[in-house]
Amino acid sequence: MKTTKLKIATLLLVLIVIGCGSNESKKITVKGSDTLVILSQKWAEGFMKKNPKTTIQVTGGGSGVGIAALINGSTDIANASRPIKPGEMDQIKEKYKANVLEIACAKDGLSVFLNKENKVSELTIEQLGNIYSGKITNWKEVGGDDAKIRLYGRESSSGTFEFFKEHVVKGDFSKYVQSLPGTAAIVNAVNKDKYSVGYGGAAYAEGVKDCKVKKDAQSEGVLPSAATIKDKTYPISRYLYMYLREKPTGETKDFIDWVLSPEGQKLVVETGYFPLK
Known part of the structure; x- marks a missing residue:
């Protein structure tokens, strides 16, 4: 009798363990670009709502x-x-x-932020490069007030920093650029400082104005928008990426497939970025 009870107890324990394993939450970790943090959090929330057994942790x-x-x-x-x-x-x-797997997940028009009270509303790529390299130091040199230009930018670990350096500054940044830990901090600084300028992901432009960017002096100034990103008339646009060590499987694959689906790409637009198609 004792042996039978022991067998039953053991069987029940095995069933409980199997049952617990089937309900165990699967965890996916996502880390990196501050530009993508807000969007990735929205993706994570949307996916977890549909897949409550999956936990997605997003950090910048x-x-x-x-x-x-x-x-x-x-x-x-x-x-x-x-x-x-x-x-x-x-x-x-x-x-x-x-081999590393690269997945383009959205597009971004890298914005140049100006204070709303600044007279200047458009700049050429060359002027922006000269401003951030320290060759232009006063707003009157680009049609603004006689006031010193205060520079805000990202820290060197940022992909936005590297992209702006390569495609706009095309050299070394001025030693007077104040490096801030995220685009939200840059926007906040520009919002409080009339004679400042900053740069970052288009989705963060709140309380400041986007600067129209010109390819050259003869071109028209263009604002970042879905249309100007698509037709490539906005001159500072880029893809945003997800990288994996290998081809995804299971919940990770399901999550990435959902990000690239019409539902996931709809969140790209709602967040202020631009979809792949």
Whole structure:
């Protein structure tokens, strides 16, 4: 009798363990680009609502931080607002014997933020480069008031920093650029400082005005919008990426498929960025 009871108890314990395992929450970690944080949080919330057994943890820190976490194995997905570097790809290939998977997940018009009271409303790419390199230091040099230009930018681990440096500054930043830890901080600083300028993801432009950007002195100034990103008339646009160490499976694949679906891309528009199609 005791043996029978023991067998029944053991069987019940096994069934409980199996049952608990089937209901166990699956966790996906996403880390990196501050540009993508708000959008990724919305994606995570939307996906978890439909898939309550999956937990998605989203954190920022910058594109470089996310890719470093991908290399050391502490995140499943690295968000980046710039393409991964060959050296970073090599590290992952050497460590995990696999090729990095790059997934474009949205488009962004990298905005130049101005205070609403600033007379200046448009600048050429060359003027922006000269402002951020320190060659132009007063607003009167670009049609504004006689006032010193105060510069705000991202920290060097940011993909936005690297993209702006490569495509706009095309050289070294001025030593007077005040580096801030996220685009929201830059927008807040520009909102409070009439004679300042900043840059960052288009979705953050609240309480400031977007500067019209001109390819050259003869071109018309263009604001970032879905239409100008699509037809490539806005001159500072880019893809936003997700990087993985290998081809995704299970819940991670389901999440990425959902991000790229019409439902996931609808959130891109609602957040203030631009969809892939």
